[in-house]
Amino acid sequence: MSEDWAAVAKAINQRVNELGWRQRELAERSHVSQAIVREIQHHTVERRRSPRTLESLSTTLGWHPQHLDSVLHGRRPPEADEPITNPTDSLWSRLDGFEQRLNDITDRLDDLKSDLSTVIEHVRDRR
Numbered sequence: 001m002s003e004d005w006a007a008v009a010k011a012i013n014q015r016v017n018e019l020g021w022r023q024r025e026l027a028e029r030s031h032v033s034q035a036i037v038r039e040i041q042h043h044t045v046e047r048r049r050s051p052r053t054l055e056s057l058s059t060t061l062g063w064h065p066q067h068l069d070s071v072l073h074g075r076r077p078p079e080a081d082e083p084i085t086n087p088t089d090s091l092w093s094r095l096d097g098f099e100q101r102l103n104d105i106t107d108r109l110d111d112l113k114s115d116l117s118t119v120i121e122h123v124r125d126r127r
Contacts, residue, residue: 009043030060052097
């Protein structure tokens with residue numbers, strides 16, 4: 001089944017414009033990194049995304065959790081009040097989300113460790 005990332009970008013951009021949001025606001029509200037939001041919105045990189053990413057963007061934009069996945073796969077998006085069709089997918093997408101957040105936390109901790117080492121070196125050099 002083909003994926004239509006251009007349709008996903010168009011849907012997100014139209015909705016963001018309707019809501020009067022900026023890219024950063026969508027990223028913050030959805031807990032999706034701004035880099036990933038940018039890639040999706042500008043359709044610059046096509047790659048497999050965590051189902052949780054599209055689910056989070058969908059719900060943040062006021063849609064059914066499976067809205068953007070449906071757009072991606074050329075299906076009619078469900079109405080906001082329709083039930084989620086496969087709860088197992090939702091569980092896996094949540095686990096993917098936790099994994100992504102843990103990776104983000106690890107990256108931030110590595111950055112902090114590096115910054116702290118730089119500060120310690122600077123303090124030692126001034127003695």
